[in-house]
Amino acid sequence: MTDKEKLNPGIQVAPVETAQETHSRLNDAELEYSEGKILIARHVKKYFPLGKNWFKGPTQFVRAVDDVSFALERGKTLGIVGESGCGKTTLGRTLLRLNSITAGSVYFDGTDIATLTRKELRNLRPKIQIIFQDPYSSLSPRMPVGEIIGEAVREHGLVTKEKYHDYVVEVMKKCGLPSYYFDRYPHEFSGGQRQRICIARALALNPELVICDEPVSALDVSIQAQIINLLKDLQNQYGLTYVFISHDLSVVQYISDDVAVMYLGTVVETGKTEYIFRKPMHPYTEALLSAVPVPDPNVKMNRIILKGDIPSPVNPPAGCKFHTRCRKCMDICKSVPPILKDYGDGHKVACHLYSQE
């Protein structure tokens, strides 16, 4: 029985192994566990079944995350960027195993999350936390702030009963919430304060890894800056590791050490932030960067405008998934999927433009 069948009994997932998979299987040295690597994703896939047939099982799949691999060091921040519908949120949830993992494995501190039982997973939960995008819908309206933040602390038994109240208040203070907010309800707060509550809820458990799923996109510019500064301060103080998912490239550039650019479920370019923002190699990254409006009326950039929308992840285009919108599309792109290759100092690109040189 293979891993895939073990995880999803009853669902037949039998995509043919592509050239990319074969290649990446041989190139796995970087994804081996070593000291300091807190999170390793190895060929993670998440397919959602579509169009179920009573006899055959699902006939189609939404390939939300399709073979994503990366390694993240302790205390660093990985930014994941891409358009909506490219699978960044699904990847975030899959790393936490809020979704089941269709194939591949996620190693947190050397243990494979994909194969853990419920009980084992529960013990691991305090170490990995998530901050959601919308602070208006991710807080229960019927719980006071202290309870929201402290619920998991009590549930996991992190502190004794006597110290519980002081502990929660201390966490609130860390995140810039005054102690008299303890008994208030979420509706009494503005968006920025709510996002602070969400951050406090995540930090109350002393996590090692925090997945931030667009934590600032629902907020105003001035509040955005406050929250980003808070996240950065907390990282410096407690040595947190972040996976920062966002579609706002300027925020990602500010906060991350490494960046992975996703398109239709696959990573098309990854590397250190400076490299990607200074010298983007993949045509998609170039287009993304040039689309960001600059607050200076004198700068008239040569916009690369991508035509059309992101294709459906149910039937992704053959070959390179980006070829339908790429302005540098060649014949080879339409048939052969490109391989994520290293072009020096960890700057990896999946594009035929460079592989031929």
Add this chain to the structure above:
Amino acid sequence: MKITDKIFQSKEKRLAQKKDRAKHYVSGKEIHDISKENLKITRALEKQANRKNVPEAEYLTKMHDPNNIVEFDDLHTYFFTDAGVVKAVDGASFDIPKKSIVGVVGESGCGKSVTSLSLMRLLQAPSGQIFSGEIRFNAKDGKAYNIAKMPRYAINQIRGKEMTMIFQEPMTSLNPVFRIGFQLDEVSFLHVPGITREGAKQKSIAMLKLVGMAMPENTYNQYPHELSGGMRQRVMIAMSLACDPRLIIADEPTTALDVTIQAQILDLLREIKTKIDGSIMLITHDLGVIAEMADYVVVMYAGRIIEKGTAHEIFENPLHPYTIGLERSKPKIQQKVDRLYTIPGTVPNPINMPDYCYFRDRCSKRCDRCDGKYPELRQVSPTHTVSCYLYDELADQYAKGKAGERK
């Protein structure tokens, strides 16, 4: 911890809470009185708006400058709520010149959307009312209307025909149970007298083609849910173009979209502006979008305009501390900063605004004069005005120079 300590602590806490809440607390009797008072005002205003057969002379005015499409003149838009009067727009005056893009920036809750809704007369009645002030609109037929005084039936003739609006959320502004074609045709049926069904269809398809739809005939027969966010926003733009408007109000047209789609839509808006030869009032909180699109910028804070000028003036020489803070708090691509600048605190409570400068408590450059009354909007250059005591000298200098010229 002893039980007595616990009780004592909780009592202390409760007292602190009580004190805190007392600031915003409104008793039942007060609510009753407030709503009674509000009802008097709103009923009178509603009666005014719902009249039939009003002589045109009552709402005709004259433009101060015939080169403007819209002139806001000391506009006050209030919301009469049970907790008190919310002055959402409190004395805004600015112009939208012909063939230009005017950008309105500010945080959420600063009144930028309400300004545009007042212009469209789409305020949530009966609580939302234009209390005083003028909005002069330069119509196609050469007449100038005072939108604030217009009765409902008269505004229906202009709205959707000469000024149109593109909303933020394209999914909620299209009706999910009707086809795109039906919703587009409706505009023509309402505003073009004697148009046939076939004629309306032709027009709608032409509009869809204009906004860059790949297969307009197909889209005509589709439902909104079948389209992606960017495509829906294109449909909204097509709908707003159906009657050759003079003014398009775009209320955060790209906030819900991706950067790549945002670039497409902004490009389209710019193209359309030259095609229809009209003006755009662009409302957004993204300074990048404003810098790229706008010719003139209006910065709003807590219902008032604090600074306005051309885009170059606002971005190269921002004066008001709020404008400077807004610009500095956004991380910029290709620019490394160690720490982002933040404006401390949040927008003050809209009920019972203080009489000193609304930004005083958050301002990093406040001086003793800021305790005085709200600073006036003063000119510092022919197009640049700012409302801050810091620039009184600059404004005095300018006024002196101007007076000297006249002599």
